[in-house]
Amino acid sequence: MMDTIKTTQTAITSKHLFLRAAAGAETERPPVWLMRQAGRILPQYRALRAKFPDFKVFVKTPEAAAEATIQPVDELGVDAAIIFSDILVVPEAMGLDYEMIEAKGPRFPKVIENQGDVDVLLSGSEAAEQLVYVYEALKITKAALADRVPLIGFAGAPWTIFAYMIEGSGSKTFSKARRMLYVDPVLSHMLLQKITDTTIAYLKHQVAAGADLLQLFDSWAGELPPAHYRAFAVPYLRQICAAIPEVPKTVFAKGAWFALEDLAELPCQVIGLDWNISPEYAKKATGGSKVLQGNLDPCNLYADAATIKKETKAMLQAFGGKHIANLGHGVYPDTPLDGVRVFVDTVRES
């Protein structure tokens, strides 16, 4: 707890708007960044991406990852960079290889089905040591940014990584992963703990390599009933947040409106919100204890400039402080760059 207080105080006096806001300080305006800002919305990203026929080679080339990370800072003037990587590097480091299939998403040729499958997985430092290319990318990025904006590190939340490891791909229902929680809760906890141990070691390395804040993405949070989210997701989020007091943490649990009260009690500083959640609901559910990040509907950025400006201002007003402006989901790849610019500029001029 002492560490957290020290961290918070360091952040409050930071020169960086983003870190001051994340620490809960009153700021001249909310900082702004976008999930997936390092991505296909930028022409310079598409040019860089074209050099790597294999997405995974791209992710594993630190210089390229660093370049992709910095592009949106140069192009859009966002208040933070987020390291270009993928949440699935963690299961891969644990020994479960995946393929990234163009326009389809990830696929795991082998999935976790039983105790034996869990037993052979690497975990903790041993797994995290496989991810040197991420730490290298962070170091290169950090040096190249030269303290212009803070650098966000990230990982998938344990339930979301678990879901991919059991299901083997994206899914409309994630029913295989959800089934496992009912039919073998003991094995489920065992796997979740291995993922958690790995994630903690991974994120500690990220901090050592220069990450100023860490975000946990729980993309499939909304697939679980509230009792299961409390039993199989929240305790592992808590372990991770508690294990890394050195930097502020953001938890983004998409679809987990029903768990906002639980998330508000985590030892993290920021809660990310999807676009289903009204600022009023979020403020009430979290009791003002956290900084809130989000949550404009990404589809809003397809609209004309006047509409984007109006809706962005309405969102800023509804949050009214203790707020980091963002979308409620990663920016969609076909979003017009001009729409993204209007969003960012509207926050910057607020």
Add this chain to the structure above:
Amino acid sequence: MMDTIKTTQTAITSKHLFLRAAAGAETERPPVWLMRQAGRILPQYRALRAKFPDFKVFVKTPEAAAEATIQPVDELGVDAAIIFSDILVVPEAMGLDYEMIEAKGPRFPKVIENQGDVDVLLSGSEAAEQLVYVYEALKITKAALADRVPLIGFAGAPWTIFAYMIEGSGSKTFSKARRMLYVDPVLSHMLLQKITDTTIAYLKHQVAAGADLLQLFDSWAGELPPAHYRAFAVPYLRQICAAIPEVPKTVFAKGAWFALEDLAELPCQVIGLDWNISPEYAKKATGGSKVLQGNLDPCNLYADAATIKKETKAMLQAFGGKHIANLGHGVYPDTPLDGVRVFVDTVRES
């Protein structure tokens, strides 16, 4: 309103548990049925399905649809039958043809892109008259059921049908459909109104053919921000519910936890709930004004009998009356039939 009161009073004195419960009467136990109970969980359905290589031919063969509808009543002893059909027969009747691709889902070769596309669509009675095969299936089912259990008719909610007509298939984000609401709200309302007019005519025919209750499925409700759900979904649900006072109505808006207060004000009797929503939250948000239907996690039925029994009982207790027992989503096709049986029997023995 007078009609609604009359309908409710008729239902309260019905011999059918399901209709009494839907009318808000106190019942000896909650009725139970499952969304997608007429489907792949039943061996006799799979045998019937095997006779029709083309899913759409199956749907358009009234005798076969009636047989599929009655199978779960015979096999599981559920308290209601739901007509075997598909929500996409409505866009097809309006002039937008779809294909059902095995293991992938629906695909529309042509989608709605502009005013011209909307203008040429049939709507209202003219479209509803294309769906004689559904009314025929209802009549055959009604006669064959011989009043053993009530018969549920259904349709997709306008926003969900709109989403398919714009998007052209299922989608992880439905970003094209959501985009349309921002870039052309006028055209969006025009299309939603045409779908609504068709749905009203379609459901009136279903009632004339023997449907005792109507359910609206808003499968993609959870993709919209609250303000859009209020502007582009709720008013059309209201029109439909108000236009058919003859029978009770159920609205199941998956993912629309944020709109429960609005749904509670619709002229319908029952609100369907997904498994993210706790009974306590739903009761509070609807203020006791509606009968609640749901909402066990469908994945629960993969568990052993003792677990299913325990969780089903806990759910019944948490709702504690004004309740129709169901899952929080359609039963998943690979659910063991024994698990389904334990669920149904636990409610029946409660």
